Amino acid sequence: MHDAFASTLREAIDQRGLGLGRIVARLEEAGTPVSAATLSYWQSGRSRPGRRTSLDCLHTLEKVLDLAPGGLTGQLGRPATRGRNQQPPTWVELWDEVPEVVSAFEAMRGKSEDHLTRISYHDRVRVGPDRTERGTWTRQVMRSERDGVDRFVVMHGNDDASCPVSEVVGLTRCRVGHSSSQPGSGIVTSELLLPRPLRRGEFVAVEYECVQAPPYPPADRYERRRRMPNRQYQLEVIFDPAARPVRCESYTQPIDGEPTIEPLPLDPEHGLLLVEIDGRPGIVGARWEWPEDSV
Numbered sequence: 001m002h003d004a005f006a007s008t009l010r011e012a013i014d015q016r017g018l019g020l021g022r023i024v025a026r027l028e029e030a031g032t033p034v035s036a037a038t039l040s041y042w043q044s045g046r047s048r049p050g051r052r053t054s055l056d057c058l059h060t061l062e063k064v065l066d067l068a069p070g071g072l073t074g075q076l077g078r079p080a081t082r083g084r085n086q087q088p089p090t091w092v093e094l095w096d097e098v099p100e101v102v103s104a105f106e107a108m109r110g111k112s113e114d115h116l117t118r119i120s121y122h123d124r125v126r127v128g129p130d131r132t133e134r135g136t137w138t139r140q141v142m143r144s145e146r147d148g149v150d151r152f153v154v155m156h157g158n159d160d161a162s163c164p165v166s167e168v169v170g171l172t173r174c175r176v177g178h179s180s181s182q183p184g185s186g187i188v189t190s191e192l193l194l195p196r197p198l199r200r201g202e203f204v205a206v207e208y209e210c211v212q213a214p215p216y217p218p219a220d221r222y223e224r225r226r227r228m229p230n231r232q233y234q235l236e237v238i239f240d241p242a243a244r245p246v247r248c249e250s251y252t253q254p255i256d257g258e259p260t261i262e263p264l265p266l267d268p269e270h271g272l273l274l275v276e277i278d279g280r281p282g283i284v285g286a287r288w289e290w291p292e293d294s295v
Contacts, residue, residue, distance in 0.1 A: 005075035006045035012065040012072075013043060026064050032057040048076065088227040089255045089281050095225065104155060104182065104189040114152045116142040119203070120232040125222045129242040131290055132216035133158075135166070139207045144198035151177065151193050156210040158217040161186030168192070172207035186217075223251075223285025233284055235274040239266075245288035250274045254282040 013023070020036040027033055034057045042048055049055050058072045065071075122139040136156065152174075156166045165181045165188035177191040188210075198204060222237060239245065248264040257280065264272045264286055274286050 005048055005072065006043055008067075008075050009061075009065075009072060010043040012067055016065050018064070023061070023064055027057060027060055030060045030064075032060040090227075093255060094227065094282070104180065104185070104187055115145045115149050116152055117145055118142055118226070118228060118230045120230060120234070121224060121226075122234040122236075123222065123224065124236040124238065125219070127219045127237060127239045127243065128216060129240040130216070131219060131243045133212055133219040133222075134216060135209055135211045136222070137171075137207065137209045139172075139205065141203060141205045144200055144202050144204070147200050148197045149194070150197040151191055152206075153189060153191055154208065155187060155189045157188075158186035158212075159221075160217045163215055163217040164213045166210035166212050169209045169211060170206075171209055173204060174206040174208055220290065221285060221287035223283055225283050226279070227281055229278065229280050231278060233274075233276040233279050235284075235286055236271055237286060237288075238269075238271045241270050243290070244270060246291050248272050248286060248288040250284075250286050252276070252279075252282065252284045254280040256280065257282075 013020075020039050023039060024034065024036050034054065038054075049058055055073065055076075058076075059069070061067075062069060062071050062073070119141040120139075124137045126134040126136070128134045138154075142152070154168065156168065158165065161184055163186065165186060168176055168179060168188060168190040170176050170192055173195055174192040177193045179188060179190040181188040192206065192208060194204060194206070222235060224233065224235070237248075244266065248266060249261055250264050251259065251261045253259045264274060266272055272286060272288070274284075276284055
């Protein structure tokens, strides 16, 4: 089905005679944006739409390319139901709108698994008085699924790709090995080395920080995307007392389910707290709105 979808899309683009740039512009005008890089991935067969936003885009794309309704969506087949024994989503499915992330992970990990099960994540984001992200502290508890595991890979990206990428710093039971970043992507991928190889079934708790540098990226959300379920996810966002949002909400977008949105209150210490138990593969995060007055 992958090949049928890619072939149909490629032939439709050729027959329509539109460049990817013009197609992207029309999709954006219709309120269903997708990047030119993503379209290129789709028509080459390297990836296909998997998330709900991408599937919504296909209906518009069919109109742009003068295809009958279902001309593209009908080539995808029925989405697979992911049960306990199903394969996890690929990085392409999680990041189909940002192919640079997929490329960065593939280059760093060599397309192989790290054989670590993530039990829990704890992210703590600091937001400055100018409404910018200053840094993120992270604690992960992981279990090794085989003998000899001695490293893992982390990624951090800025919504504003023109800002400098963050510096990844190992704090507890890990140190930075190799880091890489594609110019202009806003994304840094780092290999973190453990103190020694783990035994199968052994747990490890690590802490690291992604430190931002000026000009700092604007902050209006933070999210984590994951391929595997985990037992607990905790997100703290600490706002400077001089810059407090007027509204906050949490959101999830499971790969195999419907999105959810819930309001999040601010606590007396100028922060918000999101706690998720038994999270599924997909996206979890929080976003907030700033007052309309100037910073």
